Amino acid sequence: MNKVTRIEGRAVPVEGNDIDTDRIIPARYLKEITFTNMGKYPFYDERFDAEGKPKGHPFDLPPYQGASILFVNQNFGCGSSREHAPQSLLRWGIRAIIGESFAEIFAGNCTMLGIPTATVGQAEMQRLQGLAKENPGTPFVVDLEKKALLSGGKEHLKFEIHESKRNALVNGTWDSTGLLLANAGKTAEVARKLPYVNGFQPQG
Amino acid sequence: MAKGTLYNKVWDAHVVDQLPTGQTQLFIGLHLIHEVTSPQAFDMVAEKGLKVAYPNRTFATVDHIVPTKSQARPFQDHEAEQMMGAIEKNVKKFGIPFFDFKSGNQGIVHIIGPEMGLTQPGMTIACGDSHTSTHGAFGTLAFGIGTTQVRDVLATQCLGLDALKVRRVNVNGKLKPGVTAKDVTLTIIQKLGVKGGIGYAYEYGGSVFDAMTMEERMTVCNMAIEGGARAGYVNPDQTTFDYLKGRKYAPTADKWDKAVAYWKSVASDKDAVYDDVVDFNGGDIEPVVTWGITPDQSVGVNDRLPEIGRFPADEVKTVELAYRHMDLKPGAPIKGTPIDVAFIGSCTNGRLSDLREAAKVARGRKVAKTVRAFVVPGSQQVKAAAEKEGLDRIFTEAGFEWRAAGCSMCLAMNPDKLSGREISASSSNRNFIGRQGSKDGRTMLMSPAMVAAAAIEGKVADVRELMK
Numbered sequence: 001m002n003k004v005t006r007i008e009g010r011a012v013p014v015e016g017n018d019i020d021t022d023r024i025i026p027a028r029y030l031k032e033i034t035f036t037n038m039g040k041y042p043f044y045d046e047r048f049d050a051e052g053k054p055k056g057h058p059f060d061l062p063p064y065q066g067a068s069i070l071f072v073n074q075n076f077g078c079g080s081s082r083e084h085a086p087q088s089l090l091r092w093g094i095r096a097i098i099g100e101s102f103a104e105i106f107a108g109n110c111t112m113l114g115i116p117t118a119t120v121g122q123a124e125m126q127r128l129q130g131l132a133k134e135n136p137g138t139p140f141v142v143d144l145e146k147k148a149l150l151s152g153g154k155e156h157l158k159f160e161i162h163e164s165k166r167n168a169l170v171n172g173t174w175d176s177t178g179l180l181l182a183n184a185g186k187t188a189e190v191a192r193k194l195p196y197v198n199g200f201q202p203q204g
Numbered sequence: 205m206a207k208g209t210l211y212n213k214v215w216d217a218h219v220v221d222q223l224p225t226g227q228t229q230l231f232i233g234l235h236l237i238h239e240v241t242s243p244q245a246f247d248m249v250a251e252k253g254l255k256v257a258y259p260n261r262t263f264a265t266v267d268h269i270v271p272t273k274s275q276a277r278p279f280q281d282h283e284a285e286q287m288m289g290a291i292e293k294n295v296k297k298f299g300i301p302f303f304d305f306k307s308g309n310q311g312i313v314h315i316i317g318p319e320m321g322l323t324q325p326g327m328t329i330a331c332g333d334s335h336t337s338t339h340g341a342f343g344t345l346a347f348g349i350g351t352t353q354v355r356d357v358l359a360t361q362c363l364g365l366d367a368l369k370v371r372r373v374n375v376n377g378k379l380k381p382g383v384t385a386k387d388v389t390l391t392i393i394q395k396l397g398v399k400g401g402i403g404y405a406y407e408y409g410g411s412v413f414d415a416m417t418m419e420e421r422m423t424v425c426n427m428a429i430e431g432g433a434r435a436g437y438v439n440p441d442q443t444t445f446d447y448l449k450g451r452k453y454a455p456t457a458d459k460w461d462k463a464v465a466y467w468k469s470v471a472s473d474k475d476a477v478y479d480d481v482v483d484f485n486g487g488d489i490e491p492v493v494t495w496g497i498t499p500d501q502s503v504g505v506n507d508r509l510p511e512i513g514r515f516p517a518d519e520v521k522t523v524e525l526a527y528r529h530m531d532l533k534p535g536a537p538i539k540g541t542p543i544d545v546a547f548i549g550s551c552t553n554g555r556l557s558d559l560r561e562a563a564k565v566a567r568g569r570k571v572a573k574t575v576r577a578f579v580v581p582g583s584q585q586v587k588a589a590a591e592k593e594g595l596d597r598i599f600t601e602a603g604f605e606w607r608a609a610g611c612s613m614c615l616a617m618n619p620d621k622l623s624g625r626e627i628s629a630s631s632s633n634r635n636f637i638g639r640q641g642s643k644d645g646r647t648m649l650m651s652p653a654m655v656a657a658a659a660i661e662g663k664v665a666d667v668r669e670l671m672k
Contacts, residue, residue, distance in 0.1 A: 017522045018398055018498045022636045026643070027617045031269060031283035033243040033290050035351075045643035074518070075399040075432065078498075079636060080615070081334040082241065083350035104402060104434045105334055109350035122518060164226035164366050173225055175352075177252065180229055180360040183221050184257070187362055190220050190231045191258070196324055197233065200455060200462035 003172035004114050007096040007142040009068030012058050013129035014043070019072065020079035021106060025088045027080075038084055039091025059092065063136030071129050072099035074122075077106025086110045096142040098149065098159060100125050111165045114174050116144055118159040128156075144170050206370035208473035210439055211405050214345045217470075218328045220362055227364040233327040234344075235262040235357045236313045237300070239269055240617065241332030243290040245354035246298065256298040258361040263322060264295050265303040267312045268617045272580050272607035275305055284618065298358075309452075311583020311609040314338040314551040318422065319585055321451025325440035325467035330357055335551050335633065337428040340437030341421035342444055343470060345405070347434045368435065369403055369479035374410035377486035382668035384561065385420035386553060386631070386651035388412065389427040390492040390502050392484065398500045401433030404479070407472065408438050412486040418447040419557045426552045427633055430499040439471040493538050493664055494635045494649040496526030501635075505654070505666045509534050529637055530646050531625075539664050541648070545628040546577035546659035547640075548604075548652045550614040553631035554582025558652040559590050562631075563598045565656035565670055571603035572662030578605035580612040580620070604659065616641025629658035 029041045047057040054060040070089065076099045077085060086109045089097070096116045107117040120128070128149075131138055141150040142159075144166055149156045168174040180187075191197045206212055220229040237245075242264070249256065256262065269284040279285040295302040303309040309316055314335050317323040325343035329336060334348035353363055373392060406428050413421065421438045428436025438444075445464055448454045455463035490504030501523070503509060511534045515523050527534065532541070548554075548562050559581065571577045579599050581587035587609055590596055596606045613620040614632035621641025622628055628640060628647050635647040648664065657667040 015521070016525070017519065020498075020634075020636045022615075022634070022639050026638055027615045028641075030240050030617060031281075031287060033287055034247070035244055045638050075402070078398060078432065079334065079429075079634060081332060081336075081348035081350055083244075083332075083352060086350075101399060101402060103432065105348050105350065105429075109352065112350060112352040162366065164223075164364075167225040168227070168364075171224070173223075176223075176364045177254070177356050177359050179223050179225075180356055180362045180364060181254075183229055183362070184360070186220050187229075187231060187257075187360065190218065191361070194217060194231070194233060195462070195466040196327060197261075200459040200466065 002114060004116060004169040004174065005144050007068060007116070009095065009140065010064070010066065010136065010138065011069040011071050011128070011132040011140050012064040012067040013071040013132040014058055015073060015129060017074040018078055019076050021077055021082050021085040022079055024077065024085040025082065030082055030084050035084065035087040035091070038088040042088040042092050066093065068093055068095040069140055069142060070094045070097045071125065071132055072097060073125060074100045076102050078103035081105045083109045086113050086115055090115060098128065098142070111168055111174055112176070114169065116142060116161060116165065116169055118142065118161040120157060120159050124157055206477055206479050208476035209370050209407060209478065210343055210437060210470050210472045211345060211368065211370045211407065213470045214326055214328060215367065223364050225364065227366055229362050230328060230365050232330045232357050232361055232363060233261065234322060234329045236317055236329070236331040237262060237264045237354065238313045238333065239266045239287045239291040241351050242294065242354055243287065245351045245358055246294040248352070248355040249358050252359070254359045256300065256358045259299040261361060262300050262358065263303065264291060264300050265310055265313050265316055266291060268611045268615065270610040271619050272610045272612050273619065275608050281619070308584050311585065312551045312554060312611055314426065315554060315582035315586065318342065318418070319583055321448050321454035324448065324454070325444060326470040330363060334429045335426050337434065337436050338422050338426040338551055340425040340428065340435055341418060343437055343440035343467065345435055345437065348429065368405045370407055371404045371480040371482065372407045372409060372478040373482055375408070375412040375484045375486050376410040377412065379412060379486045379489060382671055383489050383491060384651040384653065385416060385423040387489050387492045389424040390494070390499065390649065391489045393427060393431040393500045394492065394502045396431055396482065398430060398498045399432045401428065401431040404433050406431070406433040406436035407478070408436060413438050414441070417557060418443060419555045422555070423552055427499065430633055440467045491651060491654050491667060493654065495530060495532055495538055496523070497529055497635055497637050498522065499633065499635060499649060501526055503538050505539055505664065507538065509536050509538060511535060539666060541664045543575060543629045543658050543663060544626040545622060546571070546575055546655050547613045547628055547630040547632065548655050549580030549582060549612050550632035551582065552633040553652045554580060554586065556586050556589050558631065559586070559595050562652040562656040563595045565653050565660065565667060566602040566604060567598050569602055569660045571659045574662050575659050577603060577659040578607055580607045581609050583609045613640050615639060629655045629664065631655045
C-alpha cells in the first residue's frame with residue numbers, strides 16, 4: 001500500500017468553526033450507491049445557487065483549482081459519520097487537511113482514505129488561511145515525517161497529528177483490513193472468551 | 205487515565221492486539237448496518253475477495269431512505285429503490301439477518317437494536333451512523349464509523365481504534381415537571397459545547413439518570429455525538445435488566461442469571477477514576493429550544509436569544525452565520541417564534557414513550573392552520589404499539605399526519621423535507637444548515653412534547669402552559 005509521507009501543493013482555505021458533514025456533502029448525494037461521483041459535490045449548497053451558478057466559494061475560484069491541501073478551523077467534519085464527506089474532498093483533489101481541530105469520526109474516516117488530518121493553533125491557522133487567501137499560489141509541503149508544514153523549501157511551522165494516524169500513513173498501513181485480518185486467530189480467541197458470544201458459558 | 209470505568213472494562217475485554225500503528229485492534233460484538241453506508245462496504249469486501257467473517261454478529265435494516273407515506277415497491281425515487289435493492293442483494297449474498305418491511309421489525313437502526321434485545325450491556329457496538337452512541341444507554345461501548353470501517357468490521361469483526369478519555373457527567377437532583385431527557389441532553393451540550401467531547405467517552409450518571417427509563421437514557425446517549433463525544437453510556441442497573449427481559453434476542457431463562465452477573469460486572473467501580481468530572485443540577489434544567497445551526501446554540505424556552513458580545517471571539521463568525529441563517533435576532537424571546545412544520549420522530553425521540561408524551565399534549569387539541577405536522581414512529585413495533593393504545597387517533601384527530609417507520613425529516617434522504625425557508629420544530633438531533641432537506645430550511649430542536657405544543661400554538665411555546 002502507498003506510504004503517505006509528503007503532500008505537496010497549493011492550499012485552499014475554507015473558514016469557519018463547526019463545519020459539519022451535512023455542509024461538506026448534503027444528504028441527497030448519499031443516495032448514490034458508489035463513491036464514484038462524490039468529487040462533484042463537496043460544499044455543494046454553499047457553492048451553487050438554485051440555478052447551479054457558482055457563488056464564489058473557494059472551491060470554485062480559479063486560483064484554488066488543483067489545490068491539494070485544505071486549511072480549516074475548529075471541529076471540522078462534525079456531525080454525521082458519512083464517509084462521503086472525506087470521499088468528496090479526496091475526489092475533488094484534497095490530499096491533506098490542516099485544521100485547528102477535527103471531529104473524531106471524520107478524522108478516522110480521513111485516515112482510512114490516506115488523508116492526514118493535522119492540527120495547528122488558532123493564531124497559526126489564521127496566518128495560514130491569510131497566506132492562502134493573499135497569495136493563493138504559495139506552494140506548501142505537508143511533511144509527515146518532520147511533522148512540519150514547509151513553504152518555499154523552508155519549515156513554516158510544526159503541526160500535531162495523532163501518532164497512530166501518522167504511523168499508519170507513513171508506514172502505508174492506513175488501509176487496515178490486512179492488519180486486522182492477520183489477527184484472525186486471536187480474534188476468534190477473544191470472541192470465544194466473551195460471555196455474550198459464547199452463550200454465557202463458564203470459562204475453563 | 206481513567207481506571208475501573210465501564211469504558212475501561214469493556215474495552216479491555218475486547219482487545220485483540222496492539223497494532224504496529226499504535227492503535228488497538230478491538231473485537232466488535234454487534235454490528236448494525238443500514239442501506240446508506242453499507243453498499244460500498246460490501247463492494248470493497250467483494251473486491252478484496254473476502255467474506256463476512258461473523259455474519260451472525262451483523263444485523264441489517266432499512267431506515268434512512270425509506271418513504272414514510274407509501275412504502276409500496278418499487279419506490280418512486282429510483283435512487284432509493286436502487287439502494288434498497290443493493291442491501292437486499294448484499295444481505296442475501298453474505299447471509300446477514302435482515303429486518304425488512306415484511307419482518308414487522310423494520311425501523312431506525314438505533315431503535316430496533318434495543319427493541320429486539322440485540323443491544324446488551326458489556327458489548328462493543330459499531331454502525332455506519334454517528335448516532336450509534338444511542339446504544340450506550342445499555343452500558344455498551346458504541347460508536348459510529350465510516351464506510352471503509354464498515355468494510356473492516358464485515359471482513360474481520362474488528363476495528364483499529366485509539367483509546368478515549370472518560371468524562372463523568374453527573375446530573376443530580378430532580379427534573380422539574382415538563383422537563384425531559386431531551387432537555388437534559390441539550391443542556392449538557394449547551395454547557396460543554398459541540399467540541400467539548402472531542403477525545404472523550406461520556407459516562408452519564410447521578411440521580412437523574414438513575415431515575416430515567418431506558419428510553420430516556422437512549423435519548424441522552426443518542427446526542428453524545430452532538431457534544432463531540434463519539435460514545436456516551438450509562439452504567440447498567442435493574443432498569444436495564446428489566447427492559448431486556450423477554451426481548452427477542454435477550455438471553456433466555458437458563459442463561460439469564462449468568463448474563464446479569466456479567467452485565468453487573470462491567471459497571472464502573474465505586475472508586476473508578478475519570479479523566480474529567482462535570483456536575484449539573486437537574487432542578488436547574490428548563491425545556492430547551494435551539495435557535496442556531498449547531499446543537500449547542502440553545503436557550504431555555506423562556507429565555508431571550510443571546511447577544512453576540514457574549515460569545516468568545518472565535519465563535520462570533522459561527523454565531524453571526526447562525527443568526528443570518530435562522531433570521532432570528534439577539535435579545536428576542538425564542539417563545540412565540542412562528543413555525544411552519546412540526547416533526548416528531550427520529551432515533552432521538554421516535555420511541556413509544558416519546559409519542560405518548562407528545563400525544564398527551566395533542567389530545568383534544570388542533571394543530572394550528574399554518575403548520576404542517578407529522579409523527580413518524582421509529583419502528584414498526586413502535587407504530588403497532590402506539591396504534592394499539594390509540595395514539596395514532598389522538599394525533600390524526602388533532603391534525604397530525606401519522607406515518608410509517610423511518611428516519612424521515614431528521615435528515616431528509618427521503619420525501620420528507622422542508623422546502624424553501626420553512627422553519628421546523630423538530631424532535632430530531634441536528635439543526636445544521638440544510639439538514640432537513642432545504643439549503644435555506646431552518647430547524648429548532650426540542651423535546652417531542654415541546655414540538656407538539658409548538659404544532660398546536662403555531663409557534664414555540666412552553667409545554668408546561670399546556671399541561672396546566
